[in-house]
Amino acid sequence: MACLKLDALALNGLWTSDHWERELSDPQRICIGIAARADTLLAMACGWVVLDELQITVLGVEPEHRRRGLGRTVLKRLLLDASSAGARHAILDVAEDNHGARTLYSAFGFQTVGRRDRYYRDGKSALIQSLEMQREMKLNSINSALSW
Structure with a gap:
């Protein structure tokens, strides 16, 4: 499974194959991927919309392809x-020491709203970040600053 391979490379095996099967088969989930081949993902992002909030569950990029957009x-x-599905807010957890990811999220307008001490298996703490999507999209920060 391509997701499991990328998970191992980019996220240190965050999820199991059972978790990925549930994630990909649930119609309530949104999963986006960029593939090099049918069996090789270069980047992925997943989440689900609960009421008006997108909960971003995972975002990973193959280490050799990072910093390429x-x-x-x-x-x-x-x-x-997610916005098309009714989301107006987004929330995610990011490792406090993951400066690359934090820079990416900051560029989209995410702001730190909390902290979870020793949240990850390796004992690292997580920052809780939130985005008011409607406001940010109205200001065009996503569409203009982050063009394809």
Whole structure:
């Protein structure tokens, strides 16, 4: 499974194959991917919309392809698809020491609204970040600053 391979490379095996099967088969989930081949993902982002909130569950980019706009592309598509599904807010967790991801989220307008100490298996803390999608999209920060 391509998601599981990328998960192992980019996210240190965050999810199991059972978790990925549930994620990909649930019609309530939104998953976006950029593939090099049918069995190889370069980037992915997933989430689900609950009422008017997108909960971003995962975003990963193959390490050798980082800093090429792939994360930006899958995040933008995820936000746009979620907005079409009724989301007006987005929320995610990001490792406090993941400066690349935090820079990406900041470019979209995400702001830190909380912290989870020792949240990850390796003991690292997570920052909770939130985005008011409707406001940010009205200001065109997503569409103009982050063009395809």
